[in-house]
Amino acid sequence: MFGIPVAQMLLFGYIITTEVKDARIAILDHSKDETTRKIIDKLASSGYFIIAKYLSHEQEIADCFRQGTVKEVVVFEPDFARKLQNEKMASVHLIADASDANSANLVVNYTGAVINDFIAKENKSSAMPLQIITEPRMLYNPELKGVYMFVPGTMAMILVLICALLTSVSIVREKELGTMEVLLVSPLKPLQIVLGKVTPYIFLSFVNVITILLLSNFVFGLPVRGSITLLLAESFLFISLALSLGILISSSTSSQQMAMVASMLGLMLPSILLSGFIFPIDNMPGWIQWICYINPTTYFIVILKNIMLKGLGFMSVWKETAILAGITMFLLVVSTKKFKVRLD
Amino acid sequence: MMLPVIFVIPLIQLLILVNAANMEMKHIRICIVDNDLSSSSRLITGKFSNSKFFTVQGHTFSMEEAQRQIENGRADMVLHIPEGFERNMIRENKAKTQLLFNAINGTVAGISNAYAAQIIAGANREIIMEWYGNSETQAGAAAINIIPSFWYNPDMNYKIFMVPAILVLLVTLIGMMLATLNIVREKEMGNIEQINVTPIRKIHFITGKLLPFWIIALVMLAFGLLIGKLIYNIPMLGSLPLLFVVAGIYLLAMLGFGLMISNSAATQQQAMFVMFFFILIFIMMSGIFTPTDSMPNWAQTINYLNPVSYFMRIIRMILLKGSGFIDILRDFVILLCYSITVITLAVFRYRKVS
Numbered sequence: 001m002f003g004i005p006v007a008q009m010l011l012f013g014y015i016i017t018t019e020v021k022d023a024r025i026a027i028l029d030h031s032k033d034e035t036t037r038k039i040i041d042k043l044a045s046s047g048y049f050i051i052a053k054y055l056s057h058e059q060e061i062a063d064c065f066r067q068g069t070v071k072e073v074v075v076f077e078p079d080f081a082r083k084l085q086n087e088k089m090a091s092v093h094l095i096a097d098a099s100d101a102n103s104a105n106l107v108v109n110y111t112g113a114v115i116n117d118f119i120a121k122e123n124k125s126s127a128m129p130l131q132i133i134t135e136p137r138m139l140y141n142p143e144l145k146g147v148y149m150f151v152p153g154t155m156a157m158i159l160v161l162i163c164a165l166l167t168s169v170s171i172v173r174e175k176e177l178g179t180m181e182v183l184l185v186s187p188l189k190p191l192q193i194v195l196g197k198v199t200p201y202i203f204l205s206f207v208n209v210i211t212i213l214l215l216s217n218f219v220f221g222l223p224v225r226g227s228i229t230l231l232l233a234e235s236f237l238f239i240s241l242a243l244s245l246g247i248l249i250s251s252s253t254s255s256q257q258m259a260m261v262a263s264m265l266g267l268m269l270p271s272i273l274l275s276g277f278i279f280p281i282d283n284m285p286g287w288i289q290w291i292c293y294i295n296p297t298t299y300f301i302v303i304l305k306n307i308m309l310k311g312l313g314f315m316s317v318w319k320e321t322a323i324l325a326g327i328t329m330f331l332l333v334v335s336t337k338k339f340k341v342r343l344d
Numbered sequence: 345m346m347l348p349v350i351f352v353i354p355l356i357q358l359l360i361l362v363n364a365a366n367m368e369m370k371h372i373r374i375c376i377v378d379n380d381l382s383s384s385s386r387l388i389t390g391k392f393s394n395s396k397f398f399t400v401q402g403h404t405f406s407m408e409e410a411q412r413q414i415e416n417g418r419a420d421m422v423l424h425i426p427e428g429f430e431r432n433m434i435r436e437n438k439a440k441t442q443l444l445f446n447a448i449n450g451t452v453a454g455i456s457n458a459y460a461a462q463i464i465a466g467a468n469r470e471i472i473m474e475w476y477g478n479s480e481t482q483a484g485a486a487a488i489n490i491i492p493s494f495w496y497n498p499d500m501n502y503k504i505f506m507v508p509a510i511l512v513l514l515v516t517l518i519g520m521m522l523a524t525l526n527i528v529r530e531k532e533m534g535n536i537e538q539i540n541v542t543p544i545r546k547i548h549f550i551t552g553k554l555l556p557f558w559i560i561a562l563v564m565l566a567f568g569l570l571i572g573k574l575i576y577n578i579p580m581l582g583s584l585p586l587l588f589v590v591a592g593i594y595l596l597a598m599l600g601f602g603l604m605i606s607n608s609a610a611t612q613q614q615a616m617f618v619m620f621f622f623i624l625i626f627i628m629m630s631g632i633f634t635p636t637d638s639m640p641n642w643a644q645t646i647n648y649l650n651p652v653s654y655f656m657r658i659i660r661m662i663l664l665k666g667s668g669f670i671d672i673l674r675d676f677v678i679l680l681c682y683s684i685t686v687i688t689l690a691v692f693r694y695r696k697v698s
Contacts, residue, residue, distance in 0.1 A: 007621065011628055014640055021638045065495060066667045068657060071637070084488070091489040098494035099664035101502045103635045108492045109458055119488050131438040132388075132468045136445065136457045139414060144450030161620070169613050177532075256612045257525055264517070265353060273364045278633055280452060282371055288363050302417065309448050310415055 005158045005208045009215050013147045020103070020110045026053040026070040028061065031080035039092075042118050043074070048110045065097045072096045072107045140309050147220040152304035153277030155212050156297045159235070160242050160271045162205050165263040167246030171197055172259040175250075191336070198243050205239045206232075225311025234307065234317070237324050238300045244331035251338040271297040296327050354514050354568045358507065362576065365506045365633065372456045373401040375410045375419035382430035388441070388467045392423060397459050414446045421445045421456055433471075496579075496664055504579060507572040508659045509632045514568060515591070516598055516652060517623065519561035523602030524619040526553055527694075528609045550691050554599050561595050562588065581666030587659065590676060594655040597683035600690040601651075607693050626652040654679050 025043070029036050043049050052070050055061065064070045075093035077083070083090040094111055096104035141148040171194075174180040183193050209232070216222040224231065245267065253259040273279060274288065275297040281289055292298050299320040306312045314321075374392060378385050393400045401419045404410055413419040422444040432439040443460055447453035494500060530536040539549065565588070572578045602619065609615035629636070629643065630652040636644060647653050654675045661667035669676070 008624065011625060014643060023635075023637055066661065066665050067671045068661050068665075068667070071635075089487055089489055091491055094490060094492045096492065096494050097665070098497035098500060099660055100505050100635065101494070101497055101500040102505075104494055104497075105500065106455070108494075109455070112490045112492070113458065115488055115490060132433070132464055132471075133438055133440050134443055134461055134464050135440060136443040136461075138445050138447035138450075138453055138457075141447040141450055141453070144447055144454050146450055148447075149449045149451075166613070169616070173611075173613065257529070260521065260525070260612075260616055264521070265357075269357070269361065273361055279365055280449065282373075284364050288360060291360070292364075305448055306415075306417075312415060316416060 005154075005212055006215065008154055008158065009151070009212055010219070013150060013216075013220050020048045020106050022050050023048060023072070023103070023107050023110075024052040024070045025049045025072045025074060025107070025111070026055050026061075026064055027051055028055040028058070028073055028075045030078040031076045033079075033081040035081035035084060035090075036076045039076075039115060039118055040074075043111065043114055046110075046114050048107075048114070061095060068097075070097070071100075071103065072111065074111060145220070147216065147222055148309055150277075151212070151216045151220070151222055152301050152308065153272070153275065155209065155235075155304060156238070156275065156300045157268070157271050157277065158208055158212065159205055159239055159300075160245075160267050160297060162208060163201055163239055163242030164246035164249065164267050165260070166201055166204075167198055167243055168249035168253070168259045168263050169256050171247065171250035172253055172256050175254060176256055194247060198247070201243065202239060205242075206235075209235045222308075224308050226307035226313065230314055231304070231307050234300070234303050234321065234324075237321065237328065238296070241296055241324055241328040241331065244328055244335055248331055248335040248338065251335055270295050274298070275301055277301060296324055299323050351567060353518070354511075354564055355571060357514060358510055358568060358571050358575065361510050361513075362503050362506045365502075365510070371399045372397060372452070372459075373418070373420045374398045375401050375413045375422045376403050377405065377407055377410045377422060377424045378403065379405060379427040380425045380429035384430045384433060384467075384471055385425040387471060388425065388464060389423070391463050391467050392460075395459075395463055397456075398463075411444070414444065417446075419446075420452070421460070423460070503576050504664060505660070507576050507578045508663050509656060511565060511568045511572065512630070512652065512656050512659055513627060513632065515561045515565050515595065516627065518564065519557050519595055520598050520602040520619060520623060521616075522557045522560070523554070523599040524606045524609075524615050525612050526557075527603060527606040528612050528615040531610070532612060546691050546694050550600075550603060550687070550694060553603060554596070554687075557599050557602075558592070558595055561599070562591060565591055578663060580663050582662035582668065586669060587662045590655065590658050590662075590672070590679065593676075593679050593683050594651060597651045597679065597686045600683065600686035604686070604690045604693055607690070626650050629653060630656040632656060648678075651679065651682050654682075 027040055029040070040051065044051050053064065055064070055073065061073050064073065073095045075095060077091045077093070080090045080092075092115060094108050096108050098104040138144060171180075174183060184190075188196075213224065213228075213231075217224065246263070249259055249262050249266075253262055270291070271277070274292045274295050275281075276292065277297070281292045281298070284292065303317045303320050303324075306316050310316075376389050376392065378389055389400075389403075392398050401413065404413075407422075407424060410419070410422040410424070414422060422442075424442040424444065426440065426442070429439045429441070441464065443457065445453040445456060497504060527536070530539065544552075569580075569584075573580065601622070605618050605622075606615050609618060629639070629647055629650050636647060636653060639647070658667075658672050658675055658679075661672060
């Protein structure tokens, strides 16, 4: 249970990168002259690409793609250098395997950038007049590291997993094994039973939050720019929310399997996919955006990003906090109601 | 409980997840700070408002206000054109603009930067043309004409990439979950002793446990493919029988793996946790959302042990690119060895003693 968060942090930190690095490309050079060789060298030394193959025929392109060995084929037209010299214009054809549309787009953009950069350097002698210089500044994450995106999401996901899933399963387990009746006829109040079930998981989740923060700080160099107390308080709010969700699931299901399916499909996947963790919410169709706004994880991730990465204070997250608190109250009321019904 | 799980969940997931798992970038919200208000600066800002990629969120004259917009998440980036922009261009032959990005999502920031630079460069060319006329600019500089073409998916539809992936996710998740929870459930309920005292052989027991889930998962795959075809019109260029043969072999490996976990766990909770641990790693590393090539080398090496990554690659190759048996031969053989090993292990690991 401590292994999972650690393994996931490392996984997400290292594995989930969308940047182009070592993308395998092939070259089909009809011209084979000085200029094309220079461009190929530039592509190879850019760090973005590995030149996996040199082709000699158009037909080989389809084979390459079908075997999935390369992502893009760069085709230089015949007499490339001569055309560039005489006609001031030569063509290069970038054929991408767009079955993965995103990385195809990225790879083509990167290749284009490398080629444009090359030609700009060649043209340097005849400098352009009236240049506009753009100075981009990347706020919060100057090196554009992927971890910045994934730490908040991973944290939210692990909390949902541990709190909601484990609580629901551990309560349903008592039902399934028939020990719930024993607990119910004991002089303990339902609230006490639930509290007893839930407390260990609260501790566990807190330990996990701290582990994740330490890991992300020491392994990935991710700072906590805002107040740690506020961060922990918000985490506590989210933990109670996830726990009440777990209790709700457990009181509406009767078998462990059912509880697992419900929490996995109903909680896990949405918290990964419908929360802005990996995929930006703005890109989704309208009706799915609505689901995202019902999903409490969405708000928690916003809170985490604002506090951890942007270093903002409570004033920037009060709205999200209020929403989370509201959902928690609602879930608690509903689940205690349900729990009492079972007592009768 | 089983029937709805098999048919409703795939439907819902295909509807929601495929639409949600979209990394196309549109509508980057930009806040414009134009302190110059000259014809050149207007030309640039006009280009941004006309671009499909950017949505102009607002105009302001103060950088502080703009920065606050990024802070509270109302804007993704800020374009700042300082005062004296046009004057500098005339006097010094160059002028500066500044772009600020919310770079928490590094990929989005990087791509937005590339697009913004393109737009500004375009505006720059127009300004030059306006001032100098057409002929002079073309004279010195050579240009390379870059023609991109996108095979298999000219519309750049991200969904056809995601549908096969979501199908893999589904059959793996459901199939493995059912298998993992199975034997351990019998243990927990105390039924396992009754089975153990029967003369049933190990291999028969494992086969009997495996077969129903195997069929369920394959039916689900077929159903999911049908939905994918009907709703998203995903291409099916390759041979479907081949796909199902591969899927069958893959599922044997995954289900056998599930049974193995089930066998060694004491409670359902424990079994489930171990399964989650593996399945998350398997799926995240399989290249479901992000290309496996961009992972670090050690991760790519580990990936040779990941059955999901083979199937993820094969299903996309067969459906989207029409790859044939020869193209996938290597992955196919590895998967086959994998499942034989796993099933053998599952049979041997099963002990008729509790």
